[in-house]
Amino acid sequence: MFKAKIIIILLLILAAFLRIYNLANNPPAAYGDETSFAWNAWNILKTGTDEYGTPIPLQFRAFDDYKAPIPVYLLVPVIKFLGLNTFAIRLPVAIVSVFTILIMFLLVKELLGEKIGLIAAFLLTISPWHMHLSRGYFESTLALFFLILGIYFFILSKKRAIYLFLACMSFALTLYTYFTPRIMLIIFIPFLLFWGRIWLSQIKKKVLFCLICLFIILIPLIYASFFEKGLSRIxxxxxxxxxxxxxxxxxxxxxxxxxxxxxxxxxxxNKYFYWIKEISTSYLEHFSINFWYLTGDNSLRYFLGNMGMFYLLELPFLILGIYFLFRNFRHVFYLLLGWLLIAPIPASISGRPFAVRSLSMLPAGLTFSAAGIYFFLKLVKQITNLKILLAFLFMCSFVYYFVRYHVEYPVYAATWWGWENKAAIDLATKEADNYDQIFISSFYSGTDLAFGFYNAVDPSEYRKIKSNPIILADNRKFFKFGKFYIGSFDINDNNRLNSGIIPSRSLYIARPEEIPSAEVIRAPDDGRILFYVYRTN
The missing domain is CATH 1.20.5 (Single alpha-helices involved in coiled-coils or other helix-helix interfaces)
Structure with a gap:
C-alpha cells in the first residue's frame, strides 16, 4: 500500500508537470471559447452580470450557444487572484485533470485491484487525448472529472448507501458543466442502475430518494434547457x-x-433513413482504428493531427484486456463495455468523431488497455527483457507526442487557436507609445473580444464602447478603446490609400485583402499573409 501511494504521488507530480509546463504559451493563443469563458467570468467578477448584463445567470449566452455555468463560475476566483490572462484561465482545467488521474486510480482500484489501478493512472497521465484537452479551457475535461467521480461513488455505494447520494451530486455537476453528458447520462444512469441492481435492490428507498434529489437539483437546468434556449447548442x-x-x-x-x-x-x-445511416456511420467511426490509433481528430485545435487518440502501442493490450476482463471480471467487463458503447452517442448525433464530445470514452478504453498490460506482465513475469522493451516502447511513444506537441504544434496549429488576433494585438500594444491612433482590422472573428481579454478592459466600459461605435472616414464604424480602434478602412486601391484615409501618426493593421504593404504579419505554419501593416508619419 505504501509503495502504491508513492507511485501515485509520483504520477500526479508528472501529470501536473505535463499539463502546466509552458501553459501560457502553448497552445499559442486563447481561442474563442476560452476568451468567452474568461470574459464572462471577468464580467461576473467586476459587475455581477454576464457580458450581456444578465445577473448571475444559470447559463451564459456567449456566442448564442448558451454555455453551462460551472466553467464560468469556476474561473471567477482564479481570475480574481491571478488576473485576466491565458495562464489563469487554463490553470483550473489543468489542475482538475490531475485530480482526474487520482479518481481514475481509485475507481479502477475498486473495480480491479491496486495494480491495474496504477497502470490505468499511468496511462491516463501520459494519454495524448487527455493531455491535449487538459491544456486548454475545455468544459469536457472538467465534466470528465465529475463523471468519473460519480461512477466511483456509485461503485462505493455497494458498501455505504451515502455514496449513492454523492454519485447523484457528481452527475448533477457533470450536467451543469458541459452539454454533451446531458444526452449521455440519460442513457448511462439507467444502465448503471441496471448493472448494480443486485445491491441496489436492497436499498430501494434510498435509491428513489437519491434520484428525486437529483431531479430536484436538475430542475433549473431542465427549465433553462427547454424554456431559455439551453438546448440551442445542440x-x-x-x-x-x-x-x-x-x-x-x-x-x-x-x-x-x-x-x-x-x-x-x-x-x-428520405431524411429518416439517412439520419439513421449517418448517425450509425458516425457512431461506428468512433470505434475505428483510424480514430483510436492512427489519425485521431483532424481538427488541430482539439488534437495534434495524424496521430491516434491512443498510442498505437496500446492496441494489442486493448485486445488482451477485453479477453482478460471477460474471462476473469465479467461484471466489470459489462460495466466498461456499456460505458464505452454509450459514451459516443451524443457526438455521433452531431457528426464525425470529435475528441472533445467523445472524451468520456477515454477512461473505459484505458481501463481495458490497463487490464491488458497487467495480464501481459503476468504472462511474461519471468522475462525481464520483455518488460524493459515494453517500458522503452511506451517511453518512445510518449516522447514522440511530447516533442510534436511542444516543438511542432505551436507552429502548425497556431491559427486554429486564434493566433492571428493575438499577433495583431501584441503588435498594437507594443507600438502604442509611438502612435496617436492604432487601427486593428476586425477581419478575423472575435477581434474585439480578444482585445478586451488581452488588455483586461473594464467590462462596463467595454459594453459602452460596443453599443456606441464611432464613425470615421466613409462612414466606417470602429470600436474605440482609448487610442485603439477595432474596424477596417478597406483600402482596396492606391487612390484610396493615398487619399489620406489613414490619419497621420497612425498604425493600421489591415486585413490581407487590402492593398499590399512592405510590412506584413505572416502565419507561422505556411507563411501566408494574415495582415498588412501601414504606418503614417
Missing amino acids: NKLTTLRSEQITRSVNQDIFPYLYEKNIYIHKVFH
Missing part, C-alpha cells in the same frame, strides 16, 4: 446535420427513377 449542431442530410437525400434522388418507382424512393431516400 439544436445548432442537429440543424446543421439535418441540412447536410437533406442535401444528401436530394442528391441521391434521380428524377426519372423517382417517377417510375415513387414508393421505393420514398422508402430508401
